[in-house]
Amino acid sequence: MRLTSxxxxxxxxxxxxxxxxxxxxxxxxLAEEFGLSRNHLSxxxxxxxxxxxxxTRRGGGGGATLARSARDIRLGGVVRLLEEGQALxxxxxxxxxxxxxxxxxxxxxxxxxxxxxxxxxLDRSTLADIALAQPEGAEA
Amino acid sequence: MRLTSxxxxxxxxxxxxxxxxxxxxxxxxLAEEFGLSRNHLSxxxxxxxxxxxxxTRRGGGGGATLARSARDIRLGGVVRLLEEGQALxxxxxxxxxxxxxxxxxxxxxxxxxxxxxxxxxLDRSTLADIALAQPEGAEA
DNA sequence: CTTTAATAGGTATTTACAATACGTATTAAC
DNA sequence: GTTAATACGTATTGTAAATACCTATTAAAG
Numbered sequence: 001m002r003l004t005s006x007x008x009x010x011x012x013x014x015x016x017x018x019x020x021x022x023x024x025x026x027x028x029x030l031a032e033e034f035g036l037s038r039n040h041l042s043x044x045x046x047x048x049x050x051x052x053x054x055x056t057r058r059g060g061g062g063g064a065t066l067a068r069s070a071r072d073i074r075l076g077g078v079v080r081l082l083e084e085g086q087a088l089x090x091x092x093x094x095x096x097x098x099x100x101x102x103x104x105x106x107x108x109x110x111x112x113x114x115x116x117x118x119x120x121x122l123d124r125s126t127l128a129d130i131a132l133a134q135p136e137g138a139e140a
Numbered sequence: 141m142r143l144t145s146x147x148x149x150x151x152x153x154x155x156x157x158x159x160x161x162x163x164x165x166x167x168x169x170l171a172e173e174f175g176l177s178r179n180h181l182s183x184x185x186x187x188x189x190x191x192x193x194x195x196t197r198r199g200g201g202g203g204a205t206l207a208r209s210a211r212d213i214r215l216g217g218v219v220r221l222l223e224e225g226q227a228l229x230x231x232x233x234x235x236x237x238x239x240x241x242x243x244x245x246x247x248x249x250x251x252x253x254x255x256x257x258x259x260x261x262l263d264r265s266t267l268a269d270i271a272l273a274q275p276e277g278a279e280a
Numbered sequence: 281c282t283t284t285a286a287t288a289g290g291t292a293t294t295t296a297c298a299a300t301a302c303g304t305a306t307t308a309a310c
Numbered sequence: 311g312t313t314a315a316t317a318c319g320t321a322t323t324g325t326a327a328a329t330a331c332c333t334a335t336t337a338a339a340g
Binding site: 001002003005007008011012015075079083086087088089090106107110111113114115116117118119120121122125129130131 | 141142143145147148151152155215219223226227228229230246247250251253254255256257258259260261262265269270271
């Protein structure tokens with residue numbers, strides 16, 4: 001059971017942005033800070049923007065900011081978005097309807113239920129619950 | 141969010157064995173039936189035997205049978221066994237304790253909780269719940 | 281006791297896909 | 311108009327899952 005690093009990084013980017021909600025973060029800055037590929041983080045940011053979690057602004061002084069309060073961003077929703085297209089097992093994916101191995105369907109229903117339980121548990125938390133305690137410049 | 145085919149196939153093998161609990165299944169037979177690699181299924185069967193879910197017998201007429209009633213084999217336990225060593229996110233794995241990206245730990249706890257919810261949901265079902273309705277030779 | 285049918289398990293290879301890199305277009309600030 | 315940023319398509323790389331192969335071991339059957 002594994003999440004892609006795409007999702008992993010996406011969550012961390014949101015956490016970082018939540019720590020300073022007023023200002024914009026460029027992907028270059030986040031990539032630098034995390035020691036990761038700027039291009040990769042750009043892709044993730046685009047996805048987060050598509051999902052409505054962040055708003056991006058191009059041009060000088062641009063970057064991304066949270067589209068809503070961290071309190072209103074549920075973790076399950078973020079994971080659902082970033083893991084989109086990831087099939088839990090092969091027969092969940094496109095063209096997996098054939099299911100040559102008999103008995104697939106009883107299993108499928110149980111797996112879907114478990115997946116839903118996973119996401120529901122995440123939905124009990126918001127970004128605010130896992131964000132860094134103190135925004136920068138607010139210490140002592 | 142994805143399970144390995146190792147786990148997927150392992151569950152199907154158990155389902156098939158549960159459909160005829162009295163007799164032994166050779167990996168060759170299951171591989172033939174599923175159209176999959178015999179060697180791969182052998183590895184999975186070994187793991188299932190290590191986990192105590194099946195008992196294997198070598199030699200002529202050997203093969204594997206369920207070690208317990210299908211009613212006593214919980215799906216969460218099987219998935220836990222077969223997914224052993226799979227880290228949900230990178231920093232869960234070996235050497236992931238460093239976690240260069242700050243704020244990992246708040247996220248970690250939430251992800252672990254969700255993973256537990258996933259497995260707990262599966263534990264609500266047993267192999268008997270998803271096995272094929274009728275064992276062969278028991279029709280009508 | 282030899283043959284045959286099966287698991288056990290190590291190692292090597294293949295392959296799929298996530299991760300990354302690159303390049304160009306677009307947009308907006310200054 | 312120049313610069314700083316995102317947007318996004320495509321190409322490449324790297325890694326790990328999936329598979330294949332080979333040899334040992336075990337036990338049944340003749």
